[in-house]
Amino acid sequence: MSAVLETRGLTRHFGAIVAVDDVSFQLHRGELLALIGPNGAGKSTCFNMLMGQLKPTEGQVLLDGEEITGLLPRQVWRKGVGRTFQITATYASMTVVENVQMALLSHHGEILRFLPFATRQYREEALALLDLVSMADQADRHCAVLAYGDLKRMELAIALAHDPKVLLMDEPTAGMAPKERVGLMKLTADIVRSKGVSVLFTEHDMDVVFAHSHRIMVLNRGALIAEGTAEEIRTNTTVQEVYLGGGTVFADEGGAAHA
Template sequence: MSEILRVENLKKSYDGFVAVNGVSFGVAKGELKALIGPNGAGKSTCFNMLTGQHRPTEGEVFLDGENITGRKTRDVWRKGVGRTFQITGTYQSMTVIENVQMALMSHHRKLFSMMPRAWKLYRDEAFEFLDTVAMADQADRPCSVLAYGDLKRLELAIALTHRPRLLLMDEPTAGMAPSARIELMQLVADIVKDQGVSVLFTEHDMDVVFAHAHHIMVLNRGELIADGSVTEVRNNPQVQEVYLGGGTLFKEEDAHA
């Protein structure tokens, strides 16, 4: 299977502190891949370099074979890389569908149309994205009254509006109830399967990771210590040591290749 993302020897240091140290990995087209690790392992720093928010100290990032290292965030976004964040950033004063319409106006370079008729732009297309995340029935509700799990779904719809080839999701289920976490990641898994979008996500909930990831990478102190199937990561002694001091990370029956 060909790769949508290839990272080579990625490094980021700040005044002598090395946050990410020589990380190399790939994400295949149509793959749902998890990047896990303890707090401070370098996961968010790695994401920020992939999306152009931070310039790597060393190393290169390739998107579908094209070198995008150090490109500006908006350029990376235009190339087909989307991102969701741990803390949602929707416009609370707007309705659900207006938030999606705003994203579509940005995608279609129509933000100059911020005028009384703007509410009519791309409304049908916005409904389609809301339907994808099971939010169409809440289209005209103000975001300020939504449950947190619904805000996460809305953020996903917004991230999909420019039809990304690669979607980076930073702690997508943070702050959600356990059942809502599984539902959201099942939705993401369905999108990966149906639309062929590649997804790289960070997550602390191991139940979510083991239930949905095709493959798992593990960062610790800025270094990649494992990259493989759920079974391979589960049986990796170094991963066991990082997470549970040598104990069993999860049960055999939880694993899938």
């Protein structure tokens, strides 16, 4: 199975603190790969290096064999890497379909050229994406009145508007009710199967992780300590000890905490 995303010795220092320590892994095509660990393990720092928000101190990031280490976030996005965040960010004054249309305009490089006529562009394509995430029936509702779970599904449609090769999902079910969590991750798994998108996600709900991941990686104090199937991770004594013992929060020179 070929790797669409790969890291080699990915490392990030904040002063004397090693937040991510020599992390190497491969994300395969059409795979749903979970990255888990205690708070402060280095998950978000790792994500930020993959997406270009942070530059690695050492190591490489490769997409389809091409090095993308140190590229700006918009350059990484153009290469085919999408991302969803713990807290949704949408245009509350716009409708659901208009939000997705804006993402499609950006994907096609027409965000400025057609801005006065945005609501006329790519509506059918936007509706198809909303149908994929079971939101087509709410297309003309304003985002300001949506339930949080619906906002998360809309955010997924927005991320898919760029037709990404890789989708990074940072705690996609954060703030959701248990039933909504299960529904969103089942939806994500269905999209992985139907569209062949490769997904790397972080998550604290172990029921979600064990139910839907093809593989699981465990990060602690910046280093990978385990990798395997759900059953292998569930029975790994080192992983059990890490979760029972909690995690470490790293701080940079300015005193800001980093996961």
